[in-house]
Amino acid sequence: MIVQTGIQPISVGRRAKDRIIQMLIFLAFALALIPLVSVLWMVVGNGMQRFDLEFLTHSMRDIGARDVGGGAYHAIVGTLEQVLLASLIAIPIGLLTAIYLVEYGNGGRLARTIGFFVDVMTGVPSVVSGLFVLAFWILVLGMPFSGFAGALALSILMMPVVVRSAEEMLRLVPRELREASYALGVPQWRTIVKVVLPTASTGIVTGVMLAVARVAGETAPLLLTVFFTDSINNDPFQGPQMGLPLYVFDQAGRPTDSAIDRAWTGALTLILIVMLLNLVARLIGWWRSPARRRS
Amino acid sequence: MAKQIEVSDLDAYYGSHKAIEGITMTIEPRSVTAFIGPSGCGKSTFLRTLNRMHEVIPGARVEGKVRLEDQDLYGPDVDPVSVRRTIGMVFQRPNPFPTMSIFDNVAAGLRLNGRVSRSEIEGVVEESLKGANLWNEVKDRLHKPGAGLSGGQQQRLCIARAIAVRPEVLLMDEPCSALDPISTLAIEDLIAQLKKDYTIVIVTHNMQQAARVSDRTAFFNLAAQGRPGRLIEMDDTSKIFTNPAEKATEDYIAGRFG
Ligand SMILES: Nc1ncnc2c1ncn2[C@@H]1O[C@H](COP(=O)(O)OP(=O)(O)OP(=O)(O)O)[C@@H](O)[C@H]1O
Numbered sequence: 001m002i003v004q005t006g007i008q009p010i011s012v013g014r015r016a017k018d019r020i021i022q023m024l025i026f027l028a029f030a031l032a033l034i035p036l037v038s039v040l041w042m043v044v045g046n047g048m049q050r051f052d053l054e055f056l057t058h059s060m061r062d063i064g065a066r067d068v069g070g071g072a073y074h075a076i077v078g079t080l081e082q083v084l085l086a087s088l089i090a091i092p093i094g095l096l097t098a099i100y101l102v103e104y105g106n107g108g109r110l111a112r113t114i115g116f117f118v119d120v121m122t123g124v125p126s127v128v129s130g131l132f133v134l135a136f137w138i139l140v141l142g143m144p145f146s147g148f149a150g151a152l153a154l155s156i157l158m159m160p161v162v163v164r165s166a167e168e169m170l171r172l173v174p175r176e177l178r179e180a181s182y183a184l185g186v187p188q189w190r191t192i193v194k195v196v197l198p199t200a201s202t203g204i205v206t207g208v209m210l211a212v213a214r215v216a217g218e219t220a221p222l223l224l225t226v227f228f229t230d231s232i233n234n235d236p237f238q239g240p241q242m243g244l245p246l247y248v249f250d251q252a253g254r255p256t257d258s259a260i261d262r263a264w265t266g267a268l269t270l271i272l273i274v275m276l277l278n279l280v281a282r283l284i285g286w287w288r289s290p291a292r293r294r295s
Numbered sequence: 296m297a298k299q300i301e302v303s304d305l306d307a308y309y310g311s312h313k314a315i316e317g318i319t320m321t322i323e324p325r326s327v328t329a330f331i332g333p334s335g336c337g338k339s340t341f342l343r344t345l346n347r348m349h350e351v352i353p354g355a356r357v358e359g360k361v362r363l364e365d366q367d368l369y370g371p372d373v374d375p376v377s378v379r380r381t382i383g384m385v386f387q388r389p390n391p392f393p394t395m396s397i398f399d400n401v402a403a404g405l406r407l408n409g410r411v412s413r414s415e416i417e418g419v420v421e422e423s424l425k426g427a428n429l430w431n432e433v434k435d436r437l438h439k440p441g442a443g444l445s446g447g448q449q450q451r452l453c454i455a456r457a458i459a460v461r462p463e464v465l466l467m468d469e470p471c472s473a474l475d476p477i478s479t480l481a482i483e484d485l486i487a488q489l490k491k492d493y494t495i496v497i498v499t500h501n502m503q504q505a506a507r508v509s510d511r512t513a514f515f516n517l518a519a520q521g522r523p524g525r526l527i528e529m530d531d532t533s534k535i536f537t538n539p540a541e542k543a544t545e546d547y548i549a550g551r552f553g
């Protein structure tokens with residue numbers, strides 16, 4: 001066989017292969033989009049019917065089984081409070097754990113043990129975290145059903161996601177940057193706060209938002225911990241609360257058309273809340289990033 | 296301001312691997328000392344033991360003594376953070392903080408070390424950038440990101456950042472290895488100016504550079520592959536380059552190596 005040397009045009013075979021692979025990748029992308037788009041389509045289409053002021057400002061109190069009208073205000077308040085509380089618990093603990101694992105753990109025994117248990121936590125089914133809070137917080141410690149109990153269950157789900165995503169982002173920060181800071185005589189903790197965290201912040205924010213989005217849609221842990229209510233309860237520490245996923249679950253199980261409509265609108269509201277949170281986080285990230293100063 | 300460094304019988308390890316062994320030398324104040332030697336002989340390792348940067352690598356440790364004037368840097372109650380504040384360092388690859396502007400990069404050492412007034416910081420930043428021959432190029436864009444500079448400018452930015460904290464000694468690990476001849480010259484000029492105030496140690500693979508900028512030169516070598524690096528000889532640069540005491544030094548400088 002003659003080995004050809006010198007500069008050659010791209011062969012027809014390679015061109016064809018390139019085309020085929022490009023087509024396949026595009027096809028895979030389109031396939032992946034189908035469920036996403038159809039879910040959005042359905043939710044928006046069905047949810048828009050009841051997406052009105054009454055829905056956003058009224059609860060289900062005194063709404064009879066066959067009545068139209070009613071809203072999800074109580075559930076929106078509940079979800080916002082529960083997710084906020086869960087974030088307040090899980091984000092600091094998760095971030096500090098990630099910082100320990102990356103900056104101080106040095107792959108020692110404690111770090112490896114923590115890493116192992118974080119992995120175990122990632123695999124905990126959401127209903128189990130609800131059961132745990134029910135068994136421990138409510139039954140053993142005798143605390144009441146409340147939005148806070150729900151937030152505890154959500155924070156258990158949120159923590160490992162925050163740890164793993166923040167850990168990955170921190171590991172991406174090059175060693176040289178830390179060394180540059182140490183060489184200026186900056187102590188390690190200040191290096192972490194002023195150099196490492198800002199460098200990783202965009203990625204950390206994304207990871208945290210994914211964690212928030214994940215728990216905002218959880219139904220099972222709420223079912224067992226916040227109990228259930230049709231009335232507005234603004235206090236997450238006292239008495240039963242509602243949550244949007246729970247609301248959707250509840251309404252979708254009722255036999256009337258007006259209830260089914262409310263369920264769709266509840267789902268739409270949930271999606272909008274998560275998207276809004278995401279947008280806010282990204283705006284904050286963009287506002288603090290050096291890219292903005294560049295222009 | 297500038298201080299003398301005295302090293303006696305120093306060994307450095309990475310885990311169980313001994314990288315350098317039995318190094319004893321004196322580094323004179325207000326002068327430039329160059330370290331030369333083949334790749335892997337432990338020049339960077341030794342340089343990093345001088346400001347306790349070696350030990351930030353997991354598993355790395357040091358045995359032996361380093362004295363700065365009359366202070367033992369490895370004494371039991373010495374804070375490594377304060378050692379690094381006194382002995383600054385410039386790395387082989389420019390590493391400006393990517394999230395910070397040019398101004399903030401230079402101010403980083405001051406700000407990260409405690410409270411300093413705004414006007415004081417402005418003065419120090421300007422002075423340090425002038426000291427690093429970078430002021431004229433960046434004075435109109437101090438608040439743009441440091442990562443947007445060219446490689447040579449970034450390296451000078453790192454030098455400005457290192458001298459902004461007013462160290463007594465400046466360690467430079469191949470500061471010009473990624474730079475073009477013009478930037479290299481700029482940095483060599485800078486070293487010549489800086490030596491009036493600082494004790495400077497520079498690692499370089501460029502013999503001409505060592506000959507041009509340094510007053511004293513130390514030659515390091517490995518006894519054999521896998522053995523720890525050692526100091527072969529150290530003398531005035533003119534002597535090392537014209538009439539070294541050791542055959543190995545002569546061979547290395549003449550390019551007849553191995
Ligand atoms: N982080 C590290 N972990 C383990 N071993 C290391 C590490 N850094 C360096 N070494 C080893 O220590 C020895 C000395 O390395 P060092 O980087 O000091 O050499 P050098 O003289 O600076 O070489 P060069 O001129 O190529 O920069 C080498 O054998 C190297 O493999």
Ligand SMILES: [Mg+2]
Binds near residue numbers: 338339340468
């Ligand atoms: Mg080196």
